[in-house]
Amino acid sequence: MNLDALYSELTLKTNAKLALVVLDGLGDIATKEQNYLTPLEAASTPNLDKIAKDSAQGRMIPIAPGITPGSGPGHLGLFGYDPLEFQVGRGVIEALGLGLELKPGDVCARANFATVDGKGIVTDRRAGRIPTETCEKLCAMLAGKIKKIGDTDILIKAGKEHRFVVVFRGKGLEGPLTDADPNREGFAIPNVKPRDENNAGQKKMAALIADFYKAAVPIIAKEKPANGFLMRGIAHQPHIPLFEERYKLKPACLAVYPMYKGLAQLVGMKKIEGPATIAEQFERYLKEYDNFDFFFIHYKYTDKAGEDGNFMAKMKAIEDFDAALPILLREKPDVLAITGDHSTPCAVKGHSWHAQPVLLYSALSGSDKLERFTETGANSGSLGVFEAKYLIRLMQANAKMFDKFGA
Amino acid sequence: MNLDALYSELTLKTNAKLALVVLDGLGDIATKEQNYLTPLEAASTPNLDKIAKDSAQGRMIPIAPGITPGSGPGHLGLFGYDPLEFQVGRGVIEALGLGLELKPGDVCARANFATVDGKGIVTDRRAGRIPTETCEKLCAMLAGKIKKIGDTDILIKAGKEHRFVVVFRGKGLEGPLTDADPNREGFAIPNVKPRDENNAGQKKMAALIADFYKAAVPIIAKEKPANGFLMRGIAHQPHIPLFEERYKLKPACLAVYPMYKGLAQLVGMKKIEGPATIAEQFERYLKEYDNFDFFFIHYKYTDKAGEDGNFMAKMKAIEDFDAALPILLREKPDVLAITGDHSTPCAVKGHSWHAQPVLLYSALSGSDKLERFTETGANSGSLGVFEAKYLIRLMQANAKMFDKFGA
Numbered sequence: 001m002n003l004d005a006l007y008s009e010l011t012l013k014t015n016a017k018l019a020l021v022v023l024d025g026l027g028d029i030a031t032k033e034q035n036y037l038t039p040l041e042a043a044s045t046p047n048l049d050k051i052a053k054d055s056a057q058g059r060m061i062p063i064a065p066g067i068t069p070g071s072g073p074g075h076l077g078l079f080g081y082d083p084l085e086f087q088v089g090r091g092v093i094e095a096l097g098l099g100l101e102l103k104p105g106d107v108c109a110r111a112n113f114a115t116v117d118g119k120g121i122v123t124d125r126r127a128g129r130i131p132t133e134t135c136e137k138l139c140a141m142l143a144g145k146i147k148k149i150g151d152t153d154i155l156i157k158a159g160k161e162h163r164f165v166v167v168f169r170g171k172g173l174e175g176p177l178t179d180a181d182p183n184r185e186g187f188a189i190p191n192v193k194p195r196d197e198n199n200a201g202q203k204k205m206a207a208l209i210a211d212f213y214k215a216a217v218p219i220i221a222k223e224k225p226a227n228g229f230l231m232r233g234i235a236h237q238p239h240i241p242l243f244e245e246r247y248k249l250k251p252a253c254l255a256v257y258p259m260y261k262g263l264a265q266l267v268g269m270k271k272i273e274g275p276a277t278i279a280e281q282f283e284r285y286l287k288e289y290d291n292f293d294f295f296f297i298h299y300k301y302t303d304k305a306g307e308d309g310n311f312m313a314k315m316k317a318i319e320d321f322d323a324a325l326p327i328l329l330r331e332k333p334d335v336l337a338i339t340g341d342h343s344t345p346c347a348v349k350g351h352s353w354h355a356q357p358v359l360l361y362s363a364l365s366g367s368d369k370l371e372r373f374t375e376t377g378a379n380s381g382s383l384g385v386f387e388a389k390y391l392i393r394l395m396q397a398n399a400k401m402f403d404k405f406g407a
Numbered sequence: 408m409n410l411d412a413l414y415s416e417l418t419l420k421t422n423a424k425l426a427l428v429v430l431d432g433l434g435d436i437a438t439k440e441q442n443y444l445t446p447l448e449a450a451s452t453p454n455l456d457k458i459a460k461d462s463a464q465g466r467m468i469p470i471a472p473g474i475t476p477g478s479g480p481g482h483l484g485l486f487g488y489d490p491l492e493f494q495v496g497r498g499v500i501e502a503l504g505l506g507l508e509l510k511p512g513d514v515c516a517r518a519n520f521a522t523v524d525g526k527g528i529v530t531d532r533r534a535g536r537i538p539t540e541t542c543e544k545l546c547a548m549l550a551g552k553i554k555k556i557g558d559t560d561i562l563i564k565a566g567k568e569h570r571f572v573v574v575f576r577g578k579g580l581e582g583p584l585t586d587a588d589p590n591r592e593g594f595a596i597p598n599v600k601p602r603d604e605n606n607a608g609q610k611k612m613a614a615l616i617a618d619f620y621k622a623a624v625p626i627i628a629k630e631k632p633a634n635g636f637l638m639r640g641i642a643h644q645p646h647i648p649l650f651e652e653r654y655k656l657k658p659a660c661l662a663v664y665p666m667y668k669g670l671a672q673l674v675g676m677k678k679i680e681g682p683a684t685i686a687e688q689f690e691r692y693l694k695e696y697d698n699f700d701f702f703f704i705h706y707k708y709t710d711k712a713g714e715d716g717n718f719m720a721k722m723k724a725i726e727d728f729d730a731a732l733p734i735l736l737r738e739k740p741d742v743l744a745i746t747g748d749h750s751t752p753c754a755v756k757g758h759s760w761h762a763q764p765v766l767l768y769s770a771l772s773g774s775d776k777l778e779r780f781t782e783t784g785a786n787s788g789s790l791g792v793f794e795a796k797y798l799i800r801l802m803q804a805n806a807k808m809f810d811k812f813g814a
Contacts, residue, residue, distance in 0.1 A: 029773025032461060036774050059789065063812055064410055065797035066804035067417070070813035083813070084408045093814040233814075348771060351811060353804045355789065375789065376776055385791025 004246075006405065007393060013248045016399035019285070019295040019333035020392070022078060023321060024071075024260075025303030025344025027059075027356030027375065028314070039305075039314035039346065040357065041374045047325040048338070048359070052373045056365040058383025059355035059375070060391060062342045068353045074341035075263045079296075080247065080392035081240060088266065089176060089235025095165045096262025098157045102237050107168040107175050107205055109234040113138060113220075114162070116228035120188045125181075126162045127226035138226055139164050142216055149211050162226065168208060174201025175235030180209065189230060201236075209234065242268040243294075247396060252288055254281040255298035264296055278320065282327035289331055297328075306344030314346055335362040335398045337391060338373065355385055362398035413812065414800060420655045423806035426692070426702040426740035427799070429485060430728060431478075431667075432710030432751025434466075434763030434782065435721070446709075446721035446753065447764065448781045454732040455745070455766070459780045463772040465790025466762035466782070467798060469749045475760045478504075481748030482670045486703075487654065487799035488647060495673065496582060496642025502572045503669025505564045509644050514575040514582050514612055516641040520545060520627075521569070523635035527595045532588070533569045534633035545633055546571050549623055556618050569633065575615060581608025582642030587616065596637060608643075616641065649675040650701075654803060659695055661688040662705035671703055685727065689734035696738050704735075713751030721753055742769040742805045744798055745780070762792055769805035 028038040035042075062069045063083050072093045073083035091108035102108070113135060115124035130138075139158040146154050152170030159165060177192040192209045194202030209231065221227055243251045253264030253271050261271045272288060275281040278299050285295055299321055305314035328336075339358035342351050357378035370377040383394070396402060435445040442449075469476045470490050479500045480490035498515030509515070520542060522531035537545075546565040553561050559577030566572060584599040599616045601609030616638065628634055650658045660671030660678050668678045679695060682688040685706050692702055706728055712721035735743075746765035749758050764785035777784040790801070803809060 029771065030776060031774060036460075036776055059791065064413075064800075065793060066800035066809060067413070068804070068809060068811045070811050073813040084410065084413065087408070088813065090814045345771070345773070352771070353801075353809070354773060355791070379775065379789050379791075380787040385789075385793070 007402070008246070010402045010405060011248050011396065012401050012403055014399055014401055016334040016401065017289065017293060017295075018249060018335045018395050018399055019297060019328070019337070020078065020395065021297045021299070021328070021336065021338045023299045023302045023318070023338070023340050025306045025342060025351065026340030027343025027354050028306065028345045029343070029347060029354055030375070031347055034311055034346075038375050039311055040318055041376065043315045043318040043322070045318065045322040045372065047322045047329070048373045049371060051329070051336070051361050052359065052370055054365070054367050055359045055361040055373070056383050057357065057359050057368050057370055057373065057378040057381030059378050059385045060339065060358050060388040061355050061385060062353070062388050066353045068351045069342050070351065071259055071341065072263060075260065077388035078339070078341055078391060079243060079267050080389055081267065082389050086238055086240055088238055090233030091165065091235055092237050093259070094159065094163075094233070095157070095167055096266070097259040098159055098165055099258035099262070100155065100157055100165065100167060101265065102167065102262070103169060104237060104239070105169070105171075105173060107173045107234060107236045109166045109209070109231040111164050111166055111232070112162050112230045113164070113226035114228045114230050115225040116189070122182055122185055122187060122189060122228070122230070124225060125185060125230060129161045130226050132158070132160050134226065135159070135162060135164060138220055138223065141219055145219055146212070146215050149208060149215065152208060154212065166212070166231065168205065172201050173205045173208070173236060174199060175205060177202060177206055177209065177234040179230070179232040179234070180213070181230040181232050189228070192231070192234060205234070237266065240267050244268055247294070247392065248401065249294040250292050251294040251296060252292040253296045253298070254284055255296070256281070257298070257300050260298040269296060279324040279327055282324055285328060286331055295333070302340070303344045306346055306348075307350060309346045309349040311346045335360070335395045337395055339391065358383065358391060360394060360398065364398050364400070414809070415653070417809045417812060418655050418803065419808050419810055421806055421808050423741040423808065424696065424700060424702075425656060425742045425802050425806055426704060426735070426744070427485065427802070428704045428706070428735070428743065428745045429482075430706045430709045430725070430745070430747050432713045432749060432758065433747030434750025434752070434761050435713065436750070436752045436754060436761055437782070438754055441718055441753075445782050446718055447725055448783065450722045450725040450729070452725065452729040452779065454729045454736070455780045456778060458736070458743070458768050459766065459777055461772070461774050462766045462768040462777075462780070463790050464764065464766050464775050464777055464780065464785040464788030466785050466792045467746060467765050467795040468762050468792060469760070469795050473760050475758050476749050477758065478666055478748065479670060482667065484795035485746070485748055485798060486650060486674050487796055488674065489796050493645055493647055495645055497640030498572065498642055499644050500666070501566065501570075501640070502564070502574055503673070504666040505566055505572055506665035506669070507562065507564055507572065507574060508672070509574065509669070510576060511644060511646070512576075512580060514580045514641060514643045516573045516616070516638040518571050518573055518639070519569050519637045520571070520633035521635045521637050522632040523596070529589055529592055529594060529596060529635070529637070531632060532592060532637060536568045537633050539565070539567050541633065542566070542569060542571060545627055545630065548626055552626055553619070553622050556615060556622065559615060561619070573619070573638065575612070579608050580612045580615070580643060581606060582612060584609060584613055584616065584641040586637070586639040586641070587620070588637040588639050596635070599638070599641060612641070644673065647674050651675055654701070654799065655808065656701040657699050658701040658703065659699040660703045660705070661691055662703070663688070664705070664707050667705040676703060686731040686734060689731055692735060693738055702740070709747070710751045713753055713755075714757060716753045716756040718753045742767070742802045744802055746798065765790065765798060767801060767805065771805050771807070
C-alpha cells in the first residue's frame with residue numbers, strides 16, 4: 001500500500017494548532033577548532049532549554065544519506081513531500097527567490113546576460129558580471145517591448161549581476177527543456193529541445209523560447225557587453241498536492257525572505273506579509289492563531305552565518321532566536337517542531353548532508369530527559385535518525401490527527 | 408527518481424583519497440558471561456581511541472533487519488551495491504573463495520563428491536567427508552580428462568574435504584539452474600533445469616551440465632566412496648556496474664584471503680598482491696597512495712575468532728589491528744571508514760544479523776565526542792542506524808564528491 005494514501009485515509013480533522021519553526025541551516029558539526037561544540041551547543045539558549053526537557057529529539061536526513069539539498073528540496077521535505085518525487089526546476093526556485101508569484105502551469109527559466117560575437121559565438125557567459133543596475137535596465141528594456149508572445153504572457157525580472165528570470169504564463173505549456181546554453185565559451189547558443197520528444201507542451205514551449213529569442217535579441221543587440229543571453233533550467237511549476245488537502249491543516253507561512261514564501265506558496269500555504277524579524281513573526285503568529293492550523297515560521301540567519309563560516313555569528317543568531325521564543329510560547333501550539341531544513345556547518349561554509357537536529361514538543365511527545373536541544377543530545381533522542389519528509393507525520397500524530405491503523 | 412541515478416548525476420571527480428577498512432565480522436554483542444563487554448570494548452585500542460574523538464559513529468544493518476549475510480552480500484553492501492539487487496550465486500562465491508579468477512559470463516557450480524549405489528541412488532551426499540587430499544586427487548583426474556566440452560572451457564578446482572568447484576567458460580552461457588542434488592539420501596540425482604524455461608543461455612547451460620555428467624561419471628565410477636557428485640548453486644557471474652564508473656573512484660583491494668580479493672574483483676577493483684599481514688597491507692597502502700583513490704583493506708582474524716567463539720582471540724585480533732593502525736595514519740586518507748562486513752558474535756559462533764559499528768573519520772565528519780570506538784558508543788553516534796549500502800555514499804559526501812541537489 002502506498003504510504004501517503006494510508007496517511008490520508010487515517011487523517012482526522014482536529015482543532016490542534018501545529019507550528020513548524022525552521023532555523024535555516026541549523027545543523028552543524030563539532031570540531032576540535034571549536035572545542036568540540038556546535039553553535040547550538042555553544043549558544044546560551046535558556047528558552048529552548050525550558051522546553052527541551054519535555055520534548056522528544058532526533059536527527060533528520062534531509063533527502064538521502066550523503067545528499068546535500070538546496071533550499072527547495074530541503075523545504076519540500078519538511079513540508080512532507082518526497083523531494084525525489086516532487087522536483088522543482090531551478091528556474092522555478094530562482095523565480096520564487098526573486099519574489100515572483102507563480103501560478104500552476106507557469107514555465108520559468110533562469111537566464112544570464114552574456115557576450116556574443118558577430119558570428120553568434122558566446123565569448124563571455126556572464127557578460128563580465130555586469131552590475132545589478134545594468135541588469136535591471138536591460139530587463140526593463142526587454143519587459144517594455146515583450147509582454148506577450150501569441151497568447152502567452154511574459155514576465156521578466158532582474159536578479160543580481162548578470163542574472164534574470166523569465167516566466168511564461170500561458171496554456172498547455174510544459175517543461176523541462178534542454179538548456180539554451182553551450183556551458184562554455186567559444187560555442188554558439190544551442191536551440192532548446194523538449195526533454196521528451198512526444199510531449200506536446202514541451203514542443204510548444206520550445207517553439208516559444210525560439211520566438212522569445214527572436215523578439216529579445218534585437219532589443220539588446222547593440223548593448224555592450226551584454227548583447228545576448230542564455231536560458232537554463234526551463235521547467236514548469238510541478239503539480240504538487242495542496243498542503244491543506246493533504247494534511248487537513250490550514251497552513252500559513254511566516255517568512256521574511258521571498259524564496260521561502262515562494263516555496264510555501266508552491267504547496268498552497270497562505271503567505272502572511274509584514275513581519276521583518278523573528279520577534280515580529282512570533283507576534284504575528286499570536287494574532288493569526290485562530291485563523292490557521294499550521295504555521296511555518298522561517299528564520300534565515302543561522303544559514304547565513306553558516307555560509308559565511310562565522311561560528312560566533314551563527315551562535316548569536318541562535319541566541320537571538322532563543323530570546324524571541326517566549327513570544328511564541330505565550331500561546332503554545334499543541335505541537336511544536338523546531339529544526340533546520342538542512343545543516344550549514346561553519347566548517348563547510350555551505351549546505352551539507354549532515355542530519356539536522358529536531359525537537360518535537362507536545363503533550364504527547366514524551367520527554368527524552370535531555371536538558372538541552374543540541375546535535376549531540378539529539379543523537380540519543382527517541383525519534384532516532386529519520387528522513388525529514390516524515391516530520392510532518394509525527395507532528396500530525398502528536399496532534400492526534402491519525403486514526404488507528406487496523407483493529 | 409531512482410536514488411542511484413541521482414547519486415551518479417551529482418557525483419564530482421575530486422582528488423580525495425578514501426579508505427574502507429573492514430575488520431571481518433567485527434560486530435559483537437555484550438553478554439553477562441563476558442562482563443557485559445564486547446571484544447571491541449574489552450580490547451585495548453589506543454590508536455583507534457585517538458581518532459575516535461574526531462569521528463562520527465553509527466551502526467550499519469548489513470542487508471535488512473534480522474538478515475545474516477554471507478561474505479558476498481556483506482561486502483557487496485559495503486561496496487555500495489544493494490545486496491538484494493545484485494545477487495551473487497554460491498557457485499561464484501565458492502569459486503572466488505578458492506582463488507579462481509572469474510571472467511564476465513563464467514558459470515560456476517559448487518559440487519560435492521558423493522556415494523551413489525548401483526541404481527544411481529545417493530547413499531551419502533558427502534561421500535563420508537573424504538580427506539582433502541582425496542578430493543584433490545579426484546579433481547586432478549577429472550581435470551586431466553575434461554578440459555573442454557564443445558567450445559566451452561572447463562575449470563575444476565578442489566576445495567576442502569568433499570567440496571569442489573566447476574567453472575564453465577564459454578559463449579552464451581547463463582544461470583541460474585536448478586540443482587543436481589536430491590537434497591537427501593535415498594534418491595537419484597535429478598537433472599538440472601533452467602530456472603527460466605525461455606532463457607536460451609540457461610537451456611544451453613543445462614545441456615552442458617548433462618554432458619559434463621556423461622563425461623565425468625565414468626572417470627570416477629570405480630572410486631570408493633566418492634563415485635559420484637552433486638552440483639548446486641549453478642549461476643553466472645552477475646553483471647555488476649564497475650566500481651570506478653559508479654563512484655568516479657579508482658579502487659584498489661588490499662586483502663589477504665582469496666574470497667575478498669575475488670569479491671573486490673567482481674566490482675572491478677584492482678587486486679594488489681603481496682601483503683600477508685595487516686601491517687604489510689598498511690605499508691603497501693602508503694606505497695600505492697598516489698596510484699588509487701579508494702582502498703579496500705580487509706582484515707580476516709576478527710571473524711575467525713568470532714566463528715570459533717573465542718572471545719580472547721577476537722579481542723587480541725582487534726588489538727593486533729590497532730597496533731598496526733599507525734602505519735595507515737602516517738598518510739591519512741581524506742576519508743577513513745572502519746567497520747565490519749557484519750557481526751560475528753562469539754556467543755553465536757558464526758555470522759549474525761546484529762548491526763555492526765562503523766567509524767567515519769574526515770575533516771567534515773564532525774565529532775560525536777566519543778572517546779572510543781565501540782558498539783555501545785556507536786549507538787549514540789550521529790550516523791544513527793543505517794543500511795550498509797549507504798556507507799560509501801557518506802564517504803563520498805565527506806570527500807565533497809557530491810554536488811548540491813536542487814537550488
